[in-house]
Amino acid sequence: MSKANPVRDADEMFRESTDELGMAALREESVREGDHHDLVMSIPVEVQIVLGSAEMPVSELMALKRGSTVSLDRRIGEPVDIVVNGRRIATGEIIILEHDPSRFGVRLTGIGDAAK
Template sequence: MSTAEPTPQQDGDEELNKAIEQLKDVLHEEAPRGTGSAEAGSANHDLIMGIPVEVQIVLGTAEMPVSQLMALKKGSTVSLNRRIGEPVEIVVNGRRIARGEITLVDDDPSRFGVKLTEIAGGE
């Protein structure tokens, strides 16, 4: 009987979950009582808060055969799986953390942003 090998995606998700739990532990652990403990906790918090993460806004996805992909040229249109007005996904390091709607940036109407409408696991 063979055992199923975890896929690279499962391995990546497992690593990400483990890292998130470790970060939560560091951020929420109570510093031991004594001299310098508040500074050490603050230093850990500042260190973690300075870690860069990749944030992506996913407007939609498309699936097509390689032949159709290879036929794309300048001016081609790729139909996405979302319709106008549907929420976009906010993804951090490959994991969806929120959904939102496209909006114009108030101080620069030539740019757009995303207004969060739903936080994953939030209320």
């Protein structure tokens, strides 16, 4: 049984690693500027519509059952927050969709700084 040569093995591993890095750099260079835009635009984001919130002690939370009512901190007709990946980006108003009256939608009323 022959012993492995640690110096040769390390040199070989280094050569393989640098070859892989070189190939990765070539692949990176081959991506055109427009491709970056497409990549970014295809990233999924989570969009939430926040009607309001409520704060209560755990004891009240644990006492909730079917039919219980939770009062929110907003009134009917007040704007709702549109939150993307945890950040508020806009405000809007709840609407009923014309093409499907069984569904809600949100009409944007403020975007960016106008949403504050």
